[in-house]
Amino acid sequence: MHTFFTSDAGPLMAFPMLGRRLRLIGQLDAPAAPTLEELQAIVDHRTTGFRLESARWITSFETHHAQVPCYRVGRGFLAGDAAHVHSPAGGQGMNTGIQDAFNLGWKLAQAATEGPGSALLDSYHAERHPVAAHVIKVTTATTDAGTVTNPLVRRLRNCGVRVASGLSPVAHMLAEETEETRVAYRASPIVGPSRRSHRSPQPGDAAPEVAAVSLHNMLARATGPTALYIAGRGQVPEPIAARGIQRHVLVADAEAPTSAFDGVISDPDRAVAARYGTGKNGGLFVIRPDGYIASRSDQR
Numbered sequence: 001m002h003t004f005f006t007s008d009a010g011p012l013m014a015f016p017m018l019g020r021r022l023r024l025i026g027q028l029d030a031p032a033a034p035t036l037e038e039l040q041a042i043v044d045h046r047t048t049g050f051r052l053e054s055a056r057w058i059t060s061f062e063t064h065h066a067q068v069p070c071y072r073v074g075r076g077f078l079a080g081d082a083a084h085v086h087s088p089a090g091g092q093g094m095n096t097g098i099q100d101a102f103n104l105g106w107k108l109a110q111a112a113t114e115g116p117g118s119a120l121l122d123s124y125h126a127e128r129h130p131v132a133a134h135v136i137k138v139t140t141a142t143t144d145a146g147t148v149t150n151p152l153v154r155r156l157r158n159c160g161v162r163v164a165s166g167l168s169p170v171a172h173m174l175a176e177e178t179e180e181t182r183v184a185y186r187a188s189p190i191v192g193p194s195r196r197s198h199r200s201p202q203p204g205d206a207a208p209e210v211a212a213v214s215l216h217n218m219l220a221r222a223t224g225p226t227a228l229y230i231a232g233r234g235q236v237p238e239p240i241a242a243r244g245i246q247r248h249v250l251v252a253d254a255e256a257p258t259s260a261f262d263g264v265i266s267d268p269d270r271a272v273a274a275r276y277g278t279g280k281n282g283g284l285f286v287i288r289p290d291g292y293i294a295s296r297s298d299q300r
């Protein structure tokens with residue numbers, strides 16, 4: 001967002017686009033979309049003033065918030081705006097819907113090949129319903145704060161936003177919140193137990209990328225669970241024989257026999273072990289096709 005203009009008639013936001021184009025979003029009392037002239041009058045009233053030459057598209061929308069109580073009814077599944085709608089403040093609606101589909105897709109595929117395990121399919125609601133409930137709570141609060149009419153509260157809000165948005169931890173936290181990169185499913189019924197106080201990745205967390213070895217490249221495009229072995233210092237583990245595991249991927253700092261594994265990642269600096277907090281003895285992570293950790297076991 002380029003600028004958030006506040007006024008007694010409601011806010012106006014300006015988003016820079018390619019070239020000299022801007023996207024303007026403003027609060028209006030009238031339900032109909034304004035003409036270019038009416039939009040110019042709004043710009044003149046609410047901003048320090050700039051001239052609108054032409055408009056590619058002018059439209060109006062209303063904000064609502066709602067969520068279905070259940071994402072699965074028998075063979076029916078709801079995802080995206082069919083399951084949840086909210087204010088576009090923060091621009092999260094499409095992202096939340098795509099994450100719904102990403103969470104559900106591999107579960108449907110697994111149910112289609114291995115039979116409809118109810119726990120697996122029910123976990124779609126258990127994992128995704130709280131995510132949209134949180135998005136609705138935050139976007140509703142953001143919209144209420146953005147459209148407040150009391151002049152004193154508006155002034156306090158503007159001061160608070162000005163100070164907070166200049167603090168890099170706050171900016172970082174807001175970016176992560178709206179990008180939804182911190183979404184985790186630790187309470188899910190289909191992931192292993194997590195150690196809550198532990199700062200290293202736990203079951204239900206997204207498997208972190210380790211750019212030095214392009215870990216995500218190796219984990220991508222799996223249609224079933226991947227067993228990720230992070231070898232202990234100077235060790236090479238044996239692949240486990242577990243039902244349902246599609247691929248066995250080893251991360252090792254030592255020379256490893258490649259034939260026993262579907263993929264081997266050389267990690268001489270032990271960057272993966274450090275990021276995953278496996279210590280000198282190593283550990284085993286089962287990674288779901290959507291990139292989330294299903295279980296973790298550390299070697300002692």
Ligand SMILES: Cc1cc2nc3c(=O)[nH]c(=O)nc-3n(C[C@H](O)[C@H](O)[C@H](O)COP(=O)(O)OP(=O)(O)OC[C@H]3O[C@@H](n4cnc5c(N)ncnc54)[C@H](O)[C@@H]3O)c2cc1C
Binds near residue numbers: 082091093096
């Ligand atoms: C002003 C505004 C700005 C936004 N900005 C952002 C943003 O920056 N980032 C972001 O992530 N999200 C944003 N969103 C939200 C985002 O647009 C929606 O969350 C997203 O488009 C929803 O996608 P969907 O596929 O779930 O639903 P929809 O896009 O509504 O798609 C559903 C489709 O199903 C069709 N359909 C309906 N009924 C039937 C039927 N019976 N048979 C066949 N077809 C049917 C509809 O015609 C429609 O094409 C914004 C929304 C608004 C209003």
